[in-house]
Amino acid sequence: MPLRVAVGEATRALEAAGVSSPRVDAELLAAHVLGEPRSKLPMIPLVDPPVVARLRELAARRATREPLQHILGTAVLGPVEVAVGPGVFVPRPETELLLEWGLGALRDVPKPTVLDLCTGSGALALAFAASRPDATVHALEADTTALSWAKRNIDTHVAAGGRPVVLHHADVRWSNLLIDLEAAVDLVVCNPPYVPDGTALPPEVTEWDPPDAVFGGPDGTEIIAAVVGTATGLLRHGASLAIEHDDTQGDSVPALLRRRRTLSDVVEHADLNGRPRFVTARRVPARAGARLPGGRS
Structure with a gap:
């Protein structure tokens, strides 16, 4: 799956949950899963299914309003x-x-x-x-x-x-x-x-x-x-x-x-x-x- 699609999916989930900075949080979660700085995300076009699954899992936790810092x-x-x-x-x-x-x-x-x-x-x-x-x-x-x-x-x-x-x-x-x-x-x-x-x-x-x-x-x-x-x-x-x-x-x-x-x-x-x-x-x-x-x- 394209990384931008996975991040967009996470962003929408966080936005629906009322998270104040959904895009930023989604990107930080993606960077955490990939073990890369957030600044390098644009250079990663595709990610494997396990990465998508892990990002969805962490985004679901954040959607419960668990603090981003606790997840990271x-x-x-x-x-x-x-x-x-x-x-x-x-x-x-x-x-x-x-x-x-x-x-x-x-x-x-x-x-x-x-x-x-x-x-x-x-x-x-x-x-x-x-x-x-x-x-x-x-x-x-x-x-x-x-x-x-x-x-x-x-x-x-x-x-x-x-x-x-x-x-x-x-x-x-x-x-x-x-x-x-x-x-x-x-x-x-x-x-x-x-x-x-x-x-x-x-x-x-x-x-x-x-x-x-x-x-x-x-x-x-x-x-x-x-x-x-x-x-x-x-x-x-x-x-x-x-x-x-x-x-x-x-x-x-x-x-x-x-x-x-x-x-x-x-x-x-x-x-x-x-x-x-x-x-x-x-x-x-x-x-x-x-x-x-x-x-x-």
Whole structure:
């Protein structure tokens, strides 16, 4: 059968099921079955019956609204590809904007210390580790299932020659968290659970992503508030913070940060569709002559 016909058949099935990007998903499934990059599909005119059967099988799974990343077994964030599946939040492309901003904030920082809170699969922490091999990267996760995914991905990264990421099993709401990192982190990033409870979401989210990784309380800011409190104590003076949030929180989350006298330069950032997506801030620089932890001034 011509590959274009098989892909067209899969596209129509996904479109009928309400999948938001049916053609793209069909092509990615075909590329997965063939073991080739999606860009090479136009150079493959014909495929054998087993390939068609396998593509139909995977398209049928996707038509049930099983996430594409679960079917492929991986998700991509910036320079890294991580394993994902049941029990862990699937990284979204929007988080690449936060990654890009964070790398820019570290541009003139030699050997930075980076902390990724609510790390989930570990994708964001690993993206920083891959982009800045001179960095010391820490990642924190409370959920044991997600933690196992993060450990698996970190181990794979290290086995491929990447620098280790220090993984912590802890909750951002705990007091006295990561005392050893107090006032020692150059960048804190976080993609926390931020969706307001009761929000209607696609089946890929409601039926597959862990609820505790998605929903953040009545207004969605319960975990964000804890992240702000934790991050403020861990940042070096003058260091940076970036937190992803819901597109309904473009005013409320920046306001949460502005209430902290220890934070300054609070800026809201939009995604590629112009919707509020993440907020950044800096810890207020130390006053001249002030003593900092570890004898720094």
